[in-house]
């Protein structure tokens with residue numbers, strides 16, 4: 440089976456693509472290289488391209504699409520809401536429409552549990568009303584909606600709403616909650632809880648990659664939305680678990696609590712993913728933290744402030760280089776608020 444992975448050079452893609460190759464899939468990656476293309480597995484076919492300018496020939500011989508490309512967090516979306524809506528909403532519809540026209544049946548989309556916005560009461564399931572108020576989550580919901588509109592007997596979309604994905608990837612990010620905690624522990628001897636009241640569902644990036652594979656392998660009668668997370672955490676408990684694993688790795692860190700406002704707090708149920716897709720997370724928080732510390736040490740990472748580890752910084756650099764190839768978005772530029 441040949442799979443097209445859009446955005447396959449990113450944080451999740453750099454773990455997912457080797458997993459698919461190891462399991463006998465042929466993989467074609469389309470990515471415009473916002474954070475470089477050097478982490479794409481050499482066994483994959485790589486096309487440096489922009490999903491807004493999607494070419495039908497990228498789908499030749501393709502049996503399924505995993506769509507990861509887009510802006511992938513709130514700071515990026517806030518920096519340029521127009522670009523966010525173009526990439527995440529229109530971009531998803533553009534890729535999906537092309538896939539449907541090419542007769543590709545399975546389409547897997549990487550959405551987010553942050554579509555549940557501020558809803559800390561109880562666990563949200565896929566029937567819970569999702570009414571986010573901030574650009575990233577609204578744009579992901581728009582992407583979801585376009586897929587569900589296109590669904591028919593021949594086009595079979597699966598939407599995976601992930602919790603925050605954390606852990607080691609060759610294309611490392613330090614702007615994800617656990618990765619940030621490990622970074623501040625290594626660089627400053629502390630783990631910071633930004634707001635003790637909020638909830639976040641989390642999962643390891645390897646478990647996320649396995650969830651994509653399960654979606655590829657699901658029978659074609661399976662479609663629709665799935666929450667995917669290993670566990671819901673209140674941030675103080677998360678910090679204690681992370682600090683305890685860090686101590687085991689020989690990295691002492693004190694937990695500090697701040698009270699910054701946050702518009703996102705949500706807990707989710709992943710029961711549908713468990714029952715229908717057979718999703719069973721395999722990695723505990725301790726595994727994630729121990730691996731992160733070991734890999735960061737092996738890789739000799741010491742400059743924790745390098746912009747390459749922070750998506751919004753990489754995006755600013757990419758845009759400053761004039762790398763968005765379409766005039767319409769160049770004309771829109773970043774919003775005043777995001778400058």
Ligand SMILES: NC(=O)c1ccc[n+]([C@@H]2O[C@H](COP(=O)([O-])OP(=O)(O)OC[C@H]3O[C@@H](n4cnc5c(N)ncnc54)[C@H](O)[C@@H]3O)[C@@H](O)[C@H]2O)c1
Nearest residue numbers: 446449450451470471473489490507508509511549601604
């Ligand atoms: N990381 C998380 O915690 C998380 C959680 C839920 C959902 N997601 C979603 O999963 C996907 C992957 O996340 P990630 O953490 O790997 O993000 P990432 O930012 O590391 O990777 C995204 C990749 O998409 C590429 N891309 C962006 N716009 C493109 C375009 N127009 N054409 C071609 N390529 C383009 C980028 O160059 C980058 O390599 C994203 O859609 C994100 O919204 C991520």
